[in-house]
Amino acid sequence: MSDVVEKTLTALPSLLSLDSQPGSTKLSSTSKLGSLIRGITELTSKHEEEKLIQRELVSIKEQVSSPNTSMRQMKDLMVRAIYCEMLGYEASFSYIHAIKLAQQGTALEKRVGYLAVSLFLNESHELLLLLVNTVLKDLQSTNLIEVCMALTVVSQIFPKDMIPAILPLVEEKLNHPKEIIRRKAVLALYKFYLIAPNQVQHIHSKFRLALCDRDPGVMTASLHIYLQMIQENPEGYKDLTTSFVTILKQVVGGKLPMDFNYRSVPAPWLQIQLLRILSLLGKNDQSTSEIMYEVLDESLQRAEMNHNITYAILYECVKCIYTIHPKSELLEKAAKCIGNFVLSPKMNLKYLGLKALTYVVQQDPKLALQHQMTIIECLDHYDLLIKRETLELLFRITNAQNVTVIVEKMLEFLSTSKDDYTTTDLVGKVAELAEKYAPDNEWFIETMNTVFSVGGDTMQPDIPNNFLKLLCEGFDSVEEDRKLRLFAVDSYVSLLQGKPGNLPQRFLQVISWVLGEYSHLREELDPATVMRLLVKLLERKQTSSETKSYVLMAMTKLCRSGEGVSIAQEVSESYSSSMDTVLRQRAHELQHLSHNLELRTRVLLPGEAGLEPLEVDSSLSFLDGFVSEALAAGAAPYKPPHQRQEELAQAKALSLEPYSLALPISMSSCSITDRQSPTLLSMSSGLSGDSTDLSHKGGSTTLKLDGVKRVWGKEGYLAQREPIEEAQIEVPSPLRSPIQQTETGNSHSPSPAPTQSPEHEPEKQQLASSLFVGLSSQSSVCLMGKSEPMPQRFRKKAKGQSSTSAPTSNSLISLPSTVDHLLCTNLLEKTPELSEVHAAANGTCDVEAALVSHEDSNTPQDLCLSSHLPAELSELFHSEISPLCSTQSLHLSACYVQKEDSLILVIFITNSSDFAVHDVHVDLDSEQLEVSCASDSPVKEVRGCCVAVCQYSLTVKRPSAHVTVAGMVSHQLHIETPQTAQFSYELPLTSFVRPLKVSTEEYGRMWLDFTHDTKQNLTLINDGEEPLTDTLTVLKKKLQLHIVEIIGMEGIVACRLLPDQPCLMHCRLHAGSLAVWMRSSLPDLPDCLMYHCQRSLTEH
């Protein structure tokens, strides 16, 4: 048929005569757009198209810049430019002309100008700023059409920073007599809310007016804002439930003008929107849900008309009923509705039914039981989408009894899927199910083998990480752990003896790690045999350098004696000059170990005896100095991965990558220290930094199942049959119910359901009984509530959650291993020159470090110096007195004293000689601080064996996580040459923080005024009954904050940075962590404080 269309193009002129509408483009045979389109349509190759478009672009470029081009011609040129960009050819030269056209054109020309702008530019394009004036002018125009156009473009695209310039004008339009202007103004405000919610916070009351607008169009527009706001904070809008219910009632009852109907259904998309809002409001809230039962019932009944659009409404209605607090009567009707969908011969309905069922089975697995035969038919459906949705459904109803069958089905689908995204997604799900419900070790290891082989290098990196963590942390029984590990070792050895070259790199890494760690469990297995297998891996060309370093690591654990050692020596020899630094490092370790018998016996022979969990500083506090230095040097503050991803997502929301990197960790800071001091953590961090690269360097992703035993194939499944049939006894009547369903289902079915043959093929019945086993016993009680979680086979042990979880999630290497541990400490001993480099260097002093490490803080010197504190300060809290620097005769020490409205730095100058020291000058300077002398007269002379005290008052100029004062002292001893010494003193920003006592109202006002903010999720202190209060109290104590108010899940906290820079904190419990939002008028303050909050919580 399309050929016909394209052929008729040649006969264009005659066809175009039907276009006689006023104002529409008169196309003549000479029309430029016409000939362009015709040209394009006639082309056969991409190459020709490119040539043609390039020619076209040159001609457009020539004409747009010509001064003689009229606005009308300009409009046509813009449409042609739009056409070129639509085909993928950039026409950036025309962007500025689009803006000009919007500015200078009239009517349709202007509109096309705006249209071109909205199509050409993205939100952050700098040219957009040039549009602001045009928009301003048009908003003030007396021509309604121009106002309309301006509002339309504003609600599509507008520079965030310029919102304040037009906001008053847009707000004003909310009261416009014309509905279209009011409606568009509401949509513009919605756009503002999306891109800069803070800017429109003050007009929330106007949103309510819009919701109650006499025109249904304006009301509909306001629902977008409400849906968004209720999604973010359902608690805040519960009072509106009645309004939404009333609106829905009126819509359903046909109170809207006829032209809102579609297929004689009143405003269907509006109904859908309202149902979505209601489900958000009624979720987990019985009293709110009760308000809506009636209207939901009415919606279900009204929507009996037999058309797609009513089904679409029904679907939304069913979803709502299953989301809000349940009411059995409604649930029954909704379930019937889903039944009709699922049984429908129309594919679109069937799909929607499955989608609804997938959503619903989480609440009510019994429903799946009713439709088991349909589900099984859908499993082998020719339509991939239906098949896929069915798998999704099965994934939700998986339990310990049906896991083998469901995983088998998923793997079957995987073996036919070619799409990377689907593979990654399904592989993740299989791994999750295997971990949760594995019936036995053998099955678990073999399933995971398939996961690793199929998932290859595109799967999420946490799958192998979790797997290894599970393997090494073990479960409740020691014997079971041993068996699982043994089985893994056996399975991997046989894999390596097969064709290991076909396995993905990630899998090889897992194999290497497991063999290194656990192959000693199989006593009859000679380590040298394993070593030889590993050497084969090293020799393969395809093996990546990451994998090679895993292999070398495994070898360090395996080289005990005899042949193993000589293999190790050989291997380490050849890699000790590798270009890859990590690899070289590993090779050197291996070499060192293989040549040193004594070390080997110490490290390797004790076996599992010394398996102590490693002490890991998960707060990475050893990096604090580095961080604060970098911050002071103007580096951007750290953002947690989720925040970065959010920002990334906003930047390019439509992801075309098959999957994204899970954790874009940059560990560059660690790798720097790596070379200098191989401490325990930096050793592992070097590699964990590296292991994030794994996902970049993916190999081939095609299916490679060779060498993997598939015991869970058809035969394996049949072998499983017996236990399943046993389980079937518990099920009352899984086979009878579908027949019941067809009976009840058919009576209400909009179209006759396919008649199911009474005797299903025995095979399918078999499948049904194995798929839906365990559902009914479970579901008999859980219609109204959520089912209890199934007992998990691989329950993780409780031990060591806090200390091990953080590092293991990032890297495989940091899993506890005695070999690593001892080897590292051993190497550390050999490089003493690195250990204490920082400490003494020219009198730098880190107060915080001193506070933590020096437990004997009451040294005699400290005591005697503190007695020199001026009387007015001695009562106040002062930090530990720490040495700054010394000259021949003077020793300088310092501490700071926190006064209520200032911070005093006290410097003690001790003269240890017997003579007076003259002309003492202390100069302080700081980039971040304002320093002023607080003593009356500066110290000039220090007599022999005396202590002089200088006081300086400090205020913050530029916030930074740590602030530093640099100083120099100079003096003369008798008539000798002047002596000088330099020092620096570092204080945490928190020493400048004081509580800010404000009321909630004041807080609210201030919040709106502040523009600098930061958001982050912090660890929650979860050991008490009131995690929020506990956490805030800790913060209050450690950082001197003022808790303004705590309401339910939210708390507001205020503090000020001396002298009077307020900083406000809004804390909310969110998904087990504390979502903190900080705001201040000072640019960097929120980030710095956030850093300290994070630290004090992790240290707690």
Add this chain to the structure above:
Amino acid sequence: MIKFVLMVNRQGQTRLSRYYQPVELNRRATLEADVVRCCLSRKKEQCSFVEYKDFRLVYRQYAALYIVVGVTDSENELSIYELVHNFVEVLDKYFSRVSELDVSFHLTNSSFLKTTGFVLQIMFNLDRVHIILDEMIQNGHIVETNKSRILAPLTALDKMTSS
């Protein structure tokens, strides 16, 4: 949420594209080609939705023209499927100037939609089709479905231009 609206012919040539989330220019062609391939490979009896990467495609065919809408997983596909038809009805109402008649009645009784004229109108009035679409969908959300209200701004513009 709606991610994009595409109009393509069977040869895979794009007749209109509107993205509601930024996609770089050089990736659009690949995306569109992929999308067309997905939809063309479907049979009549298969459902009108396809999984594509992490989102779904809802497509509807009118003669040689495919209208494809990319939506997120959480969207109600059937309502989008009907939205496409509403859009086509609006185009039909505008380009065939049957403002007085009941449109759905008109649709079932006329074959205008199936005529080549309809496709041509869309091709040669790229700007107007965009203006209509802008009234219906903004920022990936459905903002208006009332046919006369959707067309009001454009007909006003036409009147201004002709007078």
